[in-house]
Amino acid sequence: MTTQRRTQPQPTTTTSLDPLSLPRGEYHAASATDSRAPCPIMNSLANHGLISRDGRNITKSSLESALAEIGLARTARAALCSISFKVHADEGDVNAPKGSSRLGFREVGQVNGDGVEVLNLDQVGRAKGMEHDVSLSRRDREVGDHMRLDRGLYERLMGVATKEGRGGAFKLWSLAFHRRTLYADSKATNPHLIFGVPQHAAGCLEVAAMQAVFGKGVFKGVPREYYEAVLGEERLPYREGWKPRRFMLLLEIAVFAIFVAVLAWPFSLF
Numbered sequence: 001m002t003t004q005r006r007t008q009p010q011p012t013t014t015t016s017l018d019p020l021s022l023p024r025g026e027y028h029a030a031s032a033t034d035s036r037a038p039c040p041i042m043n044s045l046a047n048h049g050l051i052s053r054d055g056r057n058i059t060k061s062s063l064e065s066a067l068a069e070i071g072l073a074r075t076a077r078a079a080l081c082s083i084s085f086k087v088h089a090d091e092g093d094v095n096a097p098k099g100s101s102r103l104g105f106r107e108v109g110q111v112n113g114d115g116v117e118v119l120n121l122d123q124v125g126r127a128k129g130m131e132h133d134v135s136l137s138r139r140d141r142e143v144g145d146h147m148r149l150d151r152g153l154y155e156r157l158m159g160v161a162t163k164e165g166r167g168g169a170f171k172l173w174s175l176a177f178h179r180r181t182l183y184a185d186s187k188a189t190n191p192h193l194i195f196g197v198p199q200h201a202a203g204c205l206e207v208a209a210m211q212a213v214f215g216k217g218v219f220k221g222v223p224r225e226y227y228e229a230v231l232g233e234e235r236l237p238y239r240e241g242w243k244p245r246r247f248m249l250l251l252e253i254a255v256f257a258i259f260v261a262v263l264a265w266p267f268s269l270f
């Protein structure tokens with residue numbers, strides 16, 4: 001597995017009031033009126049202007065090239081974009097349009113002025129789609145805000161970073177055990193919890209993708225300050241020294257995800 005990194009200009013933060021005038025790549029935190037997702041990475045892409053800064057009318061090609069810019073495996077970004085841009089269908093809807101999917105985000109006919117299919121980031125949080133309970137940094141849908149960062153969950157997550165290295169690091173195994181604890185908490189406190197194997201797989205894939213994109217190798221994990229930037233500020237950790245990888249295999253994400261899924265497995269088999 002290749003772990004070459006590409007050198008990139010390091011975007012700086014600005015306090016300019018008009019984010020639309022900022023160069024592509026420069027970080028600007030979202031405003032209250034911007035559309036945002038429950039995914040810290042998609043929000044980071046918008047905050048850096050790699051996709052539309054207001055989080056609206058995002059095209060598939062812009063999302064795919066933004067994911068390429070952060071070094072995500074080609075097959076992973078193609079698969080994610082293909083699913084995301086399907087028209088959303090509710091579970092069990094017999095009248096759902098052909099080609100629609102429960103995991104898709106778009107409305108029927110949701111296109112921009114040029115007739116190109118688009119989506120808005122808030123649609124990524126659709127119920128019974130990709131969004132799920134037992135998140136690292138968001139509350140379960142029925143008991144809190146499933147879209148935005150919860151400071152309490154965030155602080156607990158930060159406590160999971162191992163202490164070695166400069167500021168500490170997030171290892172796959174620590175995150176797996178943390179996911180198990182979060183599941184136990186949700187099971188005990190959320191009577192409306194929806195969490196089965198598909199949701200478990202999604203949660204573990206998110207941890208795996210973080211390791212693949214931001215990790216410094218399996219044993220070094222992801223530096224704590226990278227997690228702080230991405231989850232805490234929805235910012236890509238360029239300032240902290242991160243450089244996107246040049247090449248990544250989907251297999252790598254899959255292997256990490258299986259490893260996490262096994263260690264974090266919360267269900268009884270019998």
Ligand code: HEM
Binds near residue numbers: 038081124209
């Ligand atoms: C088209 C691309 C993507 C889509 C549609 C997407 C979608 C989502 C969704 C729906 C969630 C919410 C899950 C929940 O309820 O907790 C989520 C969370 C998350 N995503 Fe993404 N994602 C994308 C790309 C990525 C990438 C490339 C990474 C990592 C490098 C990533 C990392 C995460 C993480 C770590 C979370 C968990 C946040 C939490 O548990 O609090 N995502 N994503």
